[in-house]
Amino acid sequence: MDTSIPSKVLAAQARRSNAARIALFVLPLLLLAPAIWNGYPLLQYDTGGYLARxxxxxxxINRATSYGIYLHLGEQTQFWLNLGFQxxxxxxxxxxxxxxxxITKPFRLAAIGxxxxxxTxxxxxxxxxxxxxxxGLSVLSLFLLIAYRDQTSAVEKVLLFAFTAFAASTHSATMIVLTGVCVAGWLLLPRLRGRVTASGLTLASSALVVGALLVLSCNYALSGKFTWTPGGSGVAFGRMLQDGIVKRYLDDHCPKQQLKLCPYKDELPPTGDDFLWGGNNMFDKLGRFEGMSDEMEFISKQAVTAYPWMQFKAxxxxxxxxxxxxxxxxxxxGWLPHTYGxxxxxxxxxxxAMRAAKQQHWDINFDAVNLVHVPVALGSMVLMLIILGSALWRHRLxxxxxxxxxxTLAxxxxxLICGIISGPHDRYGSRIVWIATFTAMIAAIKYFIDDHDTADDGTD
Known part of the structure; x- marks a missing residue:
């Protein structure tokens, strides 16, 4: 019996392979499609704060100098160098x-991309x-350092290490999340033998230490202060303000404590963003961060012990x-006055070029985009729970x-970090949840396509 593959099948496979290779070449451009369409890199409320560093x-507050230096390196290219790197x-x-x-077939990589x-x-x-x-990218790089140290080359390890350190330095929340993953890895190491190694965790943890040193070094280089990027207490104060905790504290303590906010306790804005960034006269009159940092830190710390149940519920x-x-x-x-300035x-x-971009003319419709993005993101998180629940049920790791x-841990x-410290924001969720969608795609290939192919081959 002739078991050779028909020429039509071979031709179809060749066309599919060529299409996949073309797609891989085009993927970086597709990743930058919003900026290319916009005519200029996309900007955000916080972009200006980083650029100015x-x-x-x-x-x-919360503006990492390491990221500011990174942006400065791409200024002469209108930041397209930064976007290309990303x-x-x-x-x-x-x-x-x-x-x-x-998963090494070009078509699958192209399809997932x-x-x-x-x-997402x-x-x-x-x-x-x-x-x-x-x-999100730093979660993947940390995971590869921890769990797949033996499956990457020496050059890849160096690049993963360097990227993880830099990524951790660009935002305190990212640093804390990655640290939490490492701590969990160390705690679960006895149960994860064969999947996770102490050497991998040591390498990943070392990258975070280097990232912390990078924060301190960059801050010293640009400001002359060998210190961490400010922000924790001020941002936490904003979250407590919108939860009503600051008002409660002022009502209970203003008769006894001489606080700058006491005369304004009945005029507090509804959200932390309105108070800190809304340009309200109250915060300006009180000296903004220079004049209010100590008091905001004091109230934040005192309110934690004064109202523990209220804090827990919030x-x-x-x-x-x-x-x-x-x-x-x-x-x-299209309204980013600080960044524009x-x-x-x-x-x-x-x-x-910035003023001519479509974003500045309000031409981006995120409502339409989120008709897809939100259900995919929420569904992907549910799939993470299903995968973990199935693994527990079958005792399979x-x-x-x-x-x-x-x-899921990330x-x-x-x-936990962003919600409690800064208060819930869509930006904090959307920037990381895409890795759940990526994981769901990997699971679909490994559990359904690869397992099906193995069954068809009659192999175990």
Whole structure:
């Protein structure tokens, strides 16, 4: 019997392979499609604060100087150098993760890449001048350092180490989430023998130590202060304000304590964002961060012990709300006065290009985008729970389960940190939840396609 493959089948396979290779070449461009269409990198409320770090020489709440230096390196290219780096690193980490899972066919990589671009926030955050792209990518790089140290080359280990350290330095929340993953790894190491090694955890933990040193070094280089980026107490104060805890504290203590906020306790704005960033006269009159940092820190610490049950309920609600706040595009609209002002002040040669971009003309419709992104994100998180529940039921710890567990832990840590400290924001969820969709795609291939192919081959 003739068992040779028909020529038509071979031709079809060749065409499919060629199409996949073309798609891989095009994927970096697709990852930057929003910026290319926009005519300029996408901007956000916080972009200006990062851009200004190189020029202003002082530290600002939650504005990492390492990311400011990174942006400065791409200024002469209108930041397309930064976006190109973000696209290439994204594709590299996606490809490397698929490779260690044995998913090496070009068509599958192309299909997953196109799927992520079409259904998640990945291309939008890749196209944006903001630290958000590094939140999800760093979870993947840390995972590869911890669990797949033996399946990567020496050069890949160095690159993973360097990227993880840099990504951790760009945002305190990212640093904390990655640290939480490492701590969980060390605690679970006795149960994860054979899947996770002490050497892998040591390498990953060392990358975070280097990241912390990078934060301190960059802050010293630009401000002359060997200190951590400010922000914790001020941001936590904002969350407590919108939860009503600050008002409760002022009502209970203003007769006894002489606080700057006492005369304004009945005029507090409804949200922390309105208080800190809304340009209200109250915060300006009180001296903004220079005049209020000590008092905000004092109230935040005192309120934790004064109202523990109120804090617990607010924290639980904030964590849950943050988990389900996953819409793409928060803070990426046509009204960004601070960011526009920073570009016009320090990069006036780019003002015309920035002002001509579609974003500045309100041409981006994130409502339409989120008709797809939100259900995909929420569904992906549910699938993570299903994968983990199935693994517990079957007492099975395979590669997919390990990745799903890592991603779930990162999502929970992100919701806990961002929800409790900053208050729930869609931006904090959308920047990391795409890795759950990526994990679900890997699970679909490993559990359904690969298992089916193995069954058809009659192998075990």
């Amino acid at each position: 190189w020029y202003e020489g002082y530290l600002v 696209a290439i690193v994204s594709l590299w980490l996606i490809q490397l993760t698929l490779r260690v899972f044995g 196109v799927g992520l671009i079409a259904t 926030a990945l291309p939008w955050i890749t196209s944006m001048l903001l630290t958000d792209i590094f939140a 924290a639980a609600k904030a964590t849950w709300d943050q988990l389900v706040h996953v819409a793409t595009g928060e803070g990426t609209n 920073i570009i016009e002040r320090y990069l006036p040669e780019q003002s015309a 395979d590669d997919v389960t390990l990745l799903a567990g890592t991603v 999502l929970l840590g992100n919701a």
